[in-house]
Amino acid sequence: MKADDLLPLPPGLVAVTGDEGVGKTHLLRSLGGDLAPRPGQAPCADALWLDLSLPGQEDLMPRQVWDALRQGCPRWDPALQEELVEALRLGPHLDKKLSMLSTGSRRKVALVGLLASGATVTCLDQPFAALDAASxxxxxxxxxxxxxxAVRTWVVADYEADPRLPWRRRIVLP
Structure with missing residues (x-):
């Protein structure tokens, strides 16, 4: 499936599910502009995807990650950023380099960036992996x-769609 096959995306929650290797991450990367569009494929305007492990950013601290993201996100929500830092209990980790953080904490740093970005389409790739129950x-x-x-879309890729969430659309990749 190509990113264009999903368009237009409804606002709200969209689940993309399927087994390992069926293309969930590739699809989200295409939607989020991380991959160059194929010939004839229109990129999704104002969309964001991040590798939640934040590779190559080991020497950065969380606020440096968010500052870099904010530069490309004109609708960044600093109040939401701070609410998420508190809710996800990231406060004690703000002055630590990413290389010092656990996998779950690194993923929380990336999630704060994605959720606070204000992007019209936010792509979340297995967002619950490595998170503690509270997070x-x-x-x-x-x-x-x-x-x-009314206007923002969150595309969540995982093996299964969380049954507790009110999905607007479900896409199952074969």
Whole structure:
């Protein structure tokens, strides 16, 4: 499936599910502008995808990651950033380099960036992986509240769609 096959995306939550290796990440990277569009494929305007492990950024601290992201996100929400830092309990880690953080904490840093970005289309690739139960609940609550958004879309790729979330659209990759 190509990113164009999903367009137009409805606002709210879109689940992309399937087994390992079926192309979930590739699809999100295409939507989020991380991959160059194929000939005849229009890029999704104002979309963001991040590798949640933040490779190549080991020497940065969380605020440096967010500062870099904010430069390309004109609708960045600093209040939401701070709310998420508190809710995800990232405060004690703000002055640490990413190389000092656990996998789950690194992923939380990336999630804060994605959720606070203000991007019209936010691509979340297996966002619950490596999160503790409390952080997964924070993310789930955020997505549940975002489900009725009038213009923003959150595309969530995972093996299965979380049954507790009100999906607007479900796409199963074979």
């Amino acid at each position: 997964a609940a924070v993310l789930r609550d955020f997505l549940a509240e975002a489900a009725d958004h």
